[in-house]
Amino acid sequence: MxxxxxxxxxxxxxxxxxxxxxxxxxxxxxxxxxxxxxxxxxxxxxxxxxxxxxxxxxxxxxxxxxxxxxxxxxxxxxxxxxxxxxxxxxxxxxxPYVTRSKSYAEELMRDGYTVAIIGNPDHPEIKYIHSYVPGNSIILKSPEDVKKIKFLKKIGVITQTTQSPENFIEITKKLLHCSNEFKIFNTICPDAIKRQKETEELSAKSDLMIIIGGKNSANTQRLAVISRKKLSETHHIETAGELKKHWFRGVKTVGIVTGASTPDKSIKDVVDTLKKFGLQ
Ligand code: SF4
Missing domain, CATH: 3.40.50.11270 (Rossmann fold)
Structure with a gap:
């Protein structure tokens, strides 16, 4: 394998x-x-x-x-x-990428824009940014949320650093009907984009995908969603202890990706466990 x-x-x-x-x-x-x-x-x-x-x-x-x-x-x-x-x-x-998003939000507010923050309202990063522009902002988690918005004079857009580019584009496209004046900052983290792209590529050429990272990690959850779109045999785990030998029956290629907060040791543990299974 x-x-x-x-x-x-x-x-x-x-x-x-x-x-x-x-x-x-x-x-x-x-x-x-x-x-x-x-x-x-x-x-x-x-x-x-x-x-x-x-x-x-x-x-x-x-x-x-x-x-x-x-x-x-x-x-x-x-x-x-x-x-x-x-x-x-x-x-x-x-x-610094998160601080940069917050600074853009403040700049937009200063310039009279209603700040549209694309992301999960329960995520600490969004709570942090929102707290700096509380009265002049709206949080949009999905394209459906745009329906709640009335026509606004000026809209400035920023996004959660771990957002998927597709959701960011989809929501931004819908927002175009809600104002005549826009300013858009693409604040998706370059590291998050690289991981999402690699997950897409790897899931297309693997028989099974292992996504390692915190179950509470937004960027890891996102990678699992991307992988599952291509490959239903996708398992999101935190530790090697969660691996099951029977998952790998008949599997020729396993792809491993990790969230941004996953240490190298967790990857090594997973690879070592696969070796112990006698699969490599
Ligand atoms: S994924 Fe890492 S580098 Fe990117 S914004 Fe989050 S903490 Fe920063």
């Missing part, structure tokens, strides 16, 4: 940067907190916990120290203000 691991796999730049910043800080000051998981990968978050990097999950009162690292997706403005009011020492590890 042939195993093909996608070239763009393992941590992306933003995730690697956030983790390194948090580790470097914890080596200097000891225990540090993140507001919510620093990245969407439960196994990595658990490992970081052992290094003294603690995810305060729901309550800011869980923070029993002064050092806080802002995670890769950013945090809402009111939470940032709360941390500042408590005189916390804050290290911003928000991915």
């Amino acid at each position: 042939k195993i093909i691991v996608a070239k763009n796999s393992g941590f992306c730049f933003g995730v690697r940067r956030a983790i390194n910043l948090a580790i470097n800080l914890s080596e200097k000051v000891g225990r540090v907190y993140t507001i919510g998981p620093i990245i969407h990968n439960p196994q990595v978050v658990e490992e970081l916990f052992k290094d003294g990097i603690i995810a305060a999950r729901n309550h800011l009162t869980e923070i029993k120290g002064k050092n806080v690292v802002i995670r890769a997706h950013g945090i809402p403005l009111d939470v940032l203000n709360y941390l500042c009011s408590k005189k916390m020492k804050i290290l911003d590890a928000t991915c």
Whole structure:
């Protein structure tokens, strides 16, 4: 059986940067907190916990120290203000691509546009961006959401960094009927686009696809959706322990792709497990 691991796999730049910043800080000051998981990968978050990097999950009162690292997706403005009011020492590890989207949203608002944010309203990245343009923005998850919009004077568009280009284009096309004046920023992350493209290519030439990454990771979920469109034999797993030997009966080629917050170790574990199955 042939195993093909996608070239763009393992941590992306933003995730690697956030983790390194948090580790470097914890080596200097000891225990540090993140507001919510620093990245969407439960196994990595658990490992970081052992290094003294603690995810305060729901309550800011869980923070029993002064050092806080802002995670890769950013945090809402009111939470940032709360941390500042408590005189916390804050290290911003928000991915620069996410910060850039937020800056575009602010620029659009300043220039009088209603900001259309394409993405999932429950995702931390969208909550972060929305918190900076609260009164002048609308969040659009699907093309159907555009029906709710009345005609607006000026619309400025940005999108979640891990959005699929198809959804971005579909929603933007529909928005064209809702205003005469537009400004559009394509804020999809280049890394996310590469992974989506490679998933499409790999799923077209594989008999079975393994997508490794957090079940709570938007970009990993997106890769699983893309792969399933081409190949129903697509399995989204977090760890090698979830692999089942019978999945691979009669399979000649397995494609492996990962979300942006999946460490290299998870890929190695999956490949090693396939070898143990006696399939390579
Ligand atoms: S996927 Fe892109 S936007 Fe998200 S953390 Fe990685 S580099 Fe940043």
